[in-house]
Amino acid sequence: MGAITLKVNGKQVTVDAAPRTLLVELLREPLQLTGTHVGCDTSQCGSCTVLVDGRSIKACTMLAVEAAGTEVTTIEGLAQGGRLHPMQEAFQSCHGLQCGFCTPGMILSAVDCLKQNPTADERDVREWLEGNICRCTGYHNIVKAVLSCRDRMAQSKEG
Amino acid sequence: MRAYLPEYEAVSARTLVEALTLLAQGAGGLDGPAQPPGRRWQPIAGGTDLMVLFSAGKLPAGRYLDIWGIEELRGITVAPSHIDLGALSTFTQVRQHPLLACEFSSLTQAAIESGAIAIQNRGTLGGNIANASPAADSPPALLCYDAELELVSLRGARWVPYAEFHTGYKQMQRASDELIVRIRLPRLSAVERERQVHYYRKVGTRKAQAISKVCFAGSFVRDGERLSRVRIALGSVAPIPLRCPRTEAVLEGAVPTSAVIAAAQEVLGSEIAPIDDIRSTQDYRRTVAQNLLFDFLAQAALH
Ligand SMILES: Cc1cc2nc3c(=O)[nH]c(=O)nc-3n(C[C@H](O)[C@H](O)[C@H](O)COP(=O)(O)OP(=O)(O)OC[C@H]3O[C@@H](n4cnc5c(N)ncnc54)[C@H](O)[C@@H]3O)c2cc1C
Ligand code: FES
Ligand code: FES
Numbered sequence: 001m002g003a004i005t006l007k008v009n010g011k012q013v014t015v016d017a018a019p020r021t022l023l024v025e026l027l028r029e030p031l032q033l034t035g036t037h038v039g040c041d042t043s044q045c046g047s048c049t050v051l052v053d054g055r056s057i058k059a060c061t062m063l064a065v066e067a068a069g070t071e072v073t074t075i076e077g078l079a080q081g082g083r084l085h086p087m088q089e090a091f092q093s094c095h096g097l098q099c100g101f102c103t104p105g106m107i108l109s110a111v112d113c114l115k116q117n118p119t120a121d122e123r124d125v126r127e128w129l130e131g132n133i134c135r136c137t138g139y140h141n142i143v144k145a146v147l148s149c150r151d152r153m154a155q156s157k158e159g
Numbered sequence: 160m161r162a163y164l165p166e167y168e169a170v171s172a173r174t175l176v177e178a179l180t181l182l183a184q185g186a187g188g189l190d191g192p193a194q195p196p197g198r199r200w201q202p203i204a205g206g207t208d209l210m211v212l213f214s215a216g217k218l219p220a221g222r223y224l225d226i227w228g229i230e231e232l233r234g235i236t237v238a239p240s241h242i243d244l245g246a247l248s249t250f251t252q253v254r255q256h257p258l259l260a261c262e263f264s265s266l267t268q269a270a271i272e273s274g275a276i277a278i279q280n281r282g283t284l285g286g287n288i289a290n291a292s293p294a295a296d297s298p299p300a301l302l303c304y305d306a307e308l309e310l311v312s313l314r315g316a317r318w319v320p321y322a323e324f325h326t327g328y329k330q331m332q333r334a335s336d337e338l339i340v341r342i343r344l345p346r347l348s349a350v351e352r353e354r355q356v357h358y359y360r361k362v363g364t365r366k367a368q369a370i371s372k373v374c375f376a377g378s379f380v381r382d383g384e385r386l387s388r389v390r391i392a393l394g395s396v397a398p399i400p401l402r403c404p405r406t407e408a409v410l411e412g413a414v415p416t417s418a419v420i421a422a423a424q425e426v427l428g429s430e431i432a433p434i435d436d437i438r439s440t441q442d443y444r445r446t447v448a449q450n451l452l453f454d455f456l457a458q459a460a461l462h
Contacts, residue, residue: 019169041214056277061210065169130367131275
């Protein structure tokens, strides 16, 4: 066991964890942030996607010790002051989810997508989300949600 | 004395020297006899290959050395005669580099087509090479561009032509105490660059996140009607990422007429050694490789 200190959703935390602990296990178990899902054991599904120092990564490909000193954002950290993040609102209003299993990873990928490319078009969004697999929605409404969030964020910048 | 119980250990190195010092432990030499592999440190960079093994229960217990934080292994630097890529350059950094897109576009394409964004943010070029998978997607591009690798240990540094690096299935010219620190791509002259044609094509079951059935990278410099500096390299058609000098020799200095192309396809068919496996068959791979060679050479007519 060893102490790992990192920032999760803005709060500094120190957790004792065995060297073999994956970041996703650290988040879900000792930290009880179960919004980050595990949908596969081959690093393919993307449901464990979180932001590490602002960039999307799969939390199942990273050891917790490798995340020491970083800043991690999970789905629980997106809402601010009781208000959903615009991407969460967009998924809700565009019906971008059904069972919701892929949704936390999908939303964090989408947030990174618009951060890197605020004018992403449908093709960019579809390409960006290639690593996030959804077995319910057929992707159509997910893409719609990301594009509607993009438009809303552009408007609020102009306004 | 307590019996040795295999366990996972993981530490993060901050500097190159720190990492090399750990890697030297147990490698045999000054500080004692060589230790069994499980007692030696194995580097872990982005973890996108190792952690998949880990989750499948196939990663042996042992000592893992996280090298992600080592600044000396980062960065892409441009010199007049070459471009150096730190071993920790991620696919994201490679795909976003404007000069690579211009002069080494097959490598850019390989990065774009590897995994998906969250994998590209972690997966590194050094890891892609050192994982030594014959199906990896950047090696064919690196072979086309005459890449060289710098390997460093406490014993010193050395350069190895990438074409000589892989020596057999999962075998390579890297001692257990060595790290790949950078990958060097020699630049062509401005005149040659003008006339260079790049071709990169990955064939898999689906577009994203599928391991290649065949991956083909080719390049040549147009010399009037003739082809010069022909480079052809493939993935997933042999135990190692394969450069194809015999096929190149058929084309070097030649005008790519249909007879020449047919002759090159014939030679390529015998130069590669594909196998049947869960992803594809030997016959399919051979046919696709030969068709991709045709497609590549058709570019000669277009440019
Ligand atoms: C969902 C998914 C999709 C993928 N898609 C593709 C794809 O399309 N194409 C493709 O080619 N690959 C793909 N991969 C495989 C993987 O992402 C790449 O091979 C990647 O480049 C590995 O880099 P890494 O830094 O993550 O390696 P790690 O897992 O950290 O290490 C891999 C190996 O390299 C060694 N190593 C790492 N760095 C060094 C160094 N500097 N010196 C010496 N040894 C070193 C390690 O010890 C280990 O043996 C995919 C993986 C996943 C999970
Ligand atoms: S759990 Fe499927 S990608 Fe991480
Ligand atoms: S909403 Fe069910 S998996 Fe995407």
